[in-house]
Amino acid sequence: MTIVLGLESSCDDTAAAIVRLGDGGAEILSSVVYGQTALHADFGGVVPEIAARAHAEKIDLCVEEALTKAGLGLGAMDAIAVTSGPGLIGGVLSGVMCAKGLGAGAGLPVIGVNHLAGHALTPRLTDGLRFPYLMLLVSGGHCQFLIVEGPDRFRRLGGTIDDAPGEAFDKTAKLLGLPQPGGPAVEGEARLGDPARFAFPRPLLDREGCDMSFSGLKTALLRARDAVVAEKGGLTVQDRRDLCAGFQAAVADVLTEKSRRALARYRGAGAEEPAFAVAGGVAANTALRARLEGLCADTGIRFVAPPLALCTDNAAMIAWAGIEKLRAGAVDPADLVARPRWPLDRAQPALLGSGKKGAKA
């Protein structure tokens, strides 16, 4: 049996969790997330918790609450896992310093975990997926396809060359006067709209491979909105619904087609139990989820989407990634160095922008 305390403070939230791996499988004994709850609907975004001090003030309380909820003391832990990157360096450092302090005090090993590895390994915590599986990580700040080959082995097939879809949803909501966060607001409107009324582009669909681009969609949306306003002097409720439906259909089309290509490449990886897992806040979009589920049903591949609370930032995934590293004997002290940039797959060339230099190179 292995019990690990996980800490996460690399982005907006501060979180602590305790995960146990026993004979019966993995179990989350507690998972505490301190937001970052102040949603500024009038401002157009979630206010970030950027202050290292704010993370530092909260993380001790998070750990205490996670231990209390699990009914365990630090002495019951086998190790402490902490996000050591990528992310805002102040936040990351707060977590790493706290973990090192606790580790020194309780005589526990401290494991540095890549935040993105935490997301990518979550389907093993929730659904026990076997390596290798295909992963689409799609959130406000990320969008990439990965073949997860092992606790420390990730092969990147492609990703966004500019904005992530979550950002595009937020900005669409902002442009149409809808509340934040934009994902649920745009989805709600889109349900009542006609996706065919406005012709939005499907960026990079004509280009081979799994790279994506979402930045141009917001410009297209802006143009379509302004054209309607110029024509009628304003937007009707139905105009807004149609714009949302058209935008969401474009995002879903791109993600579905690129997923199809990623699945085709993944089939060559020789998985015994092939599976496609989707994680990140945008995976909560039911229209998108239905499309991806349909795609998997067509191709006979298992579709997995962990519950939303484990798709967005949390510490249970960090504790779990720590357990994976312990089991694989892959604990490296160098991973404890806090770093703002830390790509999961260092072997793949960088994504190229759409500018002329990129196209030539």
Next chain:
Amino acid sequence: MTRAETPILETTFVLPSPMATDTLAERIAEVLEPGDTILIDGPIGAGKSHFCRAAIRHLLDRDGRQENIPSPTFTLVQTYETGAGEVWHSDLYRLTDVSQVLELGLEEAFSSAIVLVEWPDRLGALAPRDALRISLTPTEEAEARRVTLSASGARWRKLAGILKGLATEPHLD
């Protein structure tokens, strides 16, 4: 005070295409050095990130390097090591308070790094007075942008001549 109030550059013209924006960004990037700050404003979709990516890509290309240049909207800051010095690409869209700018370490970066700032209105009084200001606005033409460059401060004398041909030629490559 007086030094910062000396206008070096004040011009408005139309960039007919994204390629023209790339060219402008590359030419400006070519002369950047630590201590230079560029404040880029304009509405959503005006091409602020496009401009920043082109400038950063040029600096990385010069070193023969390829790196992802992700959107900093969620991470607030992305940093890059380049031959010209450290580059900070920041997007202050999500900030609400000037104190958060201090927490990000931007004020220190203004003197030690090349800093590109999107949504610079959030900087308030912390905006360096000798920054190069770039305003991008959409035009009637879908692909074209109107750009205003304004700089005061002797450090931007190095921009002399870089705008040659940009305003008139539709395609520069």
